[in-house]
Amino acid sequence: MGGALCICSRGSITIENKRYFFVHKLGEGGFSYVDLVEGVQDGRFYALKRILCHDREDRKEAQHEVEMHRLFNHPNVLPLVAHSIIEKGPKWEAWLLLPFVKGGTLWNQVEVLRDRNSFLSEDRIVHILHGICLGLKAIHDRGYAHRDLKPTNVLLEDDDRPLLMDLGSMNQARMEVKDSRQAMAVQDWAAQRCTISYRAPELFNVSSDCVIDERTDIWSLGCVLFSMMFGEGPYDMIFQKGDSVALAVQNNITVPANERYSQGLQTLLCSMMVVNSQERPFISTIISHVEALQPIVEGQATTRI
Structure with a gap:
């Protein structure tokens, strides 16, 4: 657990003996809020994630998130700067201080281009995908x-x-x-914690005798790659229309006809989105294929969009 946190005058807070000024809200989710804060001592901006904990189980889950961050010191995994869990009457709030990344999320980039009727270039996709894969490998190598x-x-x-x-x-x-x-139990957990349109098929209808492994992430990685290539995830529209994602993911994916991307990138996408999880490659194999695409992309001298 982090050091004591106090809310002081003039919109400032102290976490682990360092003081930060509140700047403005960045966003909010179902049970958390994210604020932009500025370090008094270093003048740097940070994102302060505040997780509302209604009971001990919520508190346990927030502490789990802290512990997961602490496992990694990797250039492709967001580090945790500091944290604290404070008691507020019968409830708690978990405060996670994280680096502020001005560029926003990958989805912000995809959405901006889509609104302009444009798409990420292949060189940019391969570069981003490679970094995501390296971050995933760090997670998988630790057994998570x-x-x-x-x-x-x-x-x-x-x-x-x-x-x-x-x-x-x-x-x-x-x-x-x-x-x-x-x-x-696994199916119920997945329904609560794994976003439906990026959830692997084996997490929708869990067999009573099976092994689920890290290749759930490979399916999700394929959905992320699809969104970079075509401006939305393969099952986003199905979910938005209210149709069954659980049913849709049981069929092999169809890659939209296009001339923007190489056959190698499209083949890589299809290799990730295999319904049978035991036939999906592990992250090391994906990285090898991505790295094989890099010299091709570099030689094309494509313009960065």
Whole structure:
């Protein structure tokens, strides 16, 4: 747990003996808020994530997110600067101080281009994808899976270096399911913690005798790649229309006809989005394929969009 936190005068806070000025709100979700704050001592900007904890289980989950951040010191995983969990009557608030990334999320970039009827160039996609893969490999190498990879959970630095964030859904990479009760528990957990339009097929209808591993992230990675290529995830529109994503993910994906991207990139996309999880490649194989695309892309001298 972090050091004591106090809310002081003139919109300032102190976390782990360092003071920060509140600047403005950045956004909010179902159970959390994100504020922009400025360090008094260093003058740097940070994102302060405040997670509302209604009971001990919520508090446990917030502490889990802190612990997941602390596992990593990697250029493609968002680091945790400081944290604190404070008591507010019968409830708690978890405060996570994170670096502020001015460029916003990958989804922000995709959406801006889509609104201009434009798309990410292949060289930029391959560069970003490579960084995401390296971050995922760091997570998988520690025996964990992200479980909620999506464009809004990838931040982009000015040089397009991606940073994986929102580690609260991370858990052990390998889950052995041996009966129907365990299957239902995993399925219910996934329904709460894994975004539906980026959720792997095996998490919708969990078998009572199966092994679920980190290749759930490979499916989600494919959905992220699809969104970079075509401006939206492959199942975003299905979800928005109210149709069944659970049913849609049981069929092989169809790559839209296009002349923007190489056959190699399209083949890589299809290799990730295989319905049978045991036929999906692991992250090291994906990285090898992405790196094989890099010399081709560099030789094309494409313009950065």
